[in-house]
Amino acid sequence: MSTDTPANAPATPPVPPVIATAPPNSDAEAAPSSIYLVSYPKIIFLYPTLIFAFLSGLLMWGLGADAQGKSGRVEEIVSLVFLMLAATNLVVLSFDFPRTTSLTLFFGFSAVVMGLVLLLTNRPDLIGPFKSFFELLKPRANAPFYFLFSFLLSVLYMVVWLLVRFDYWEVRPNELLHHHGFMSDLERFSAPNLRISKEINDVFEYMLLRSGRLILHPTSEPRAFVLENIININRKEAQITKMLGALQVELRTPKA
Numbered sequence: 001m002s003t004d005t006p007a008n009a010p011a012t013p014p015v016p017p018v019i020a021t022a023p024p025n026s027d028a029e030a031a032p033s034s035i036y037l038v039s040y041p042k043i044i045f046l047y048p049t050l051i052f053a054f055l056s057g058l059l060m061w062g063l064g065a066d067a068q069g070k071s072g073r074v075e076e077i078v079s080l081v082f083l084m085l086a087a088t089n090l091v092v093l094s095f096d097f098p099r100t101t102s103l104t105l106f107f108g109f110s111a112v113v114m115g116l117v118l119l120l121t122n123r124p125d126l127i128g129p130f131k132s133f134f135e136l137l138k139p140r141a142n143a144p145f146y147f148l149f150s151f152l153l154s155v156l157y158m159v160v161w162l163l164v165r166f167d168y169w170e171v172r173p174n175e176l177l178h179h180h181g182f183m184s185d186l187e188r189f190s191a192p193n194l195r196i197s198k199e200i201n202d203v204f205e206y207m208l209l210r211s212g213r214l215i216l217h218p219t220s221e222p223r224a225f226v227l228e229n230i231i232n233i234n235r236k237e238a239q240i241t242k243m244l245g246a247l248q249v250e251l252r253t254p255k256a
Helices: 042-068 074-094 099-122 124-136 143-164 203-209 233-245
Strands: 035-037 167-171 175-180 185-190 195-199 212-217 225-230
Touching (some): 042 143, 042 203, 074 203, 099 203, 167 233, 195 233
16 A cells, blocks of 8 residues: 655745845944924024123122222223123134134244243333223223123023024934924925035134034925034034934845
């Protein structure tokens, strides 16, 4: 008696896996899903003056009457330093200092200072006509002045912080979004082929907040969007480059 052997069923071809083009734990997996870009006004670079004004107010309040007594004209010295710092901050806001221009100004200023030191060393009598001017130059500011100045500047900072919450850009892997207006108006632009340009036109602004200019070029738009004073611009540019350059991969295992 013979036994029938069942015919072998045809094997189901396995589903080929999708091969990932990026290894696990690579930069592609760490790419952020959304990046926010905020363009700030130049008043944000006045924070050194704000901090110094507040500290000067505390110093004047702590010293009291001794600020212009035995302490050695502390009130006048602090006022002069405050004015020089505020003037320097205003110069940073008013002009751009590229790398070459900054070096030229630095060496030019150094040459002038060295020339004045040499001249006054050889001809000390030349400082005579300016002696009375410096004796009359005695600016004075008390603690309420510094506190009021820092308070007003802090109010402006709060207004800026509130306004930028209603006007910012969001970069996603597939689109570029512009949020603006109190009613949350939204503009959408294509982002897969987004081109970005980074410019650092002012060395001092970069030193203060690592800020610079970021230019966005969506392929679907004939115009470019210029975003001024982006804080931590190098990190933002690296994040955008990583996100737009990351490959979206999916791993699938064969079905049984």
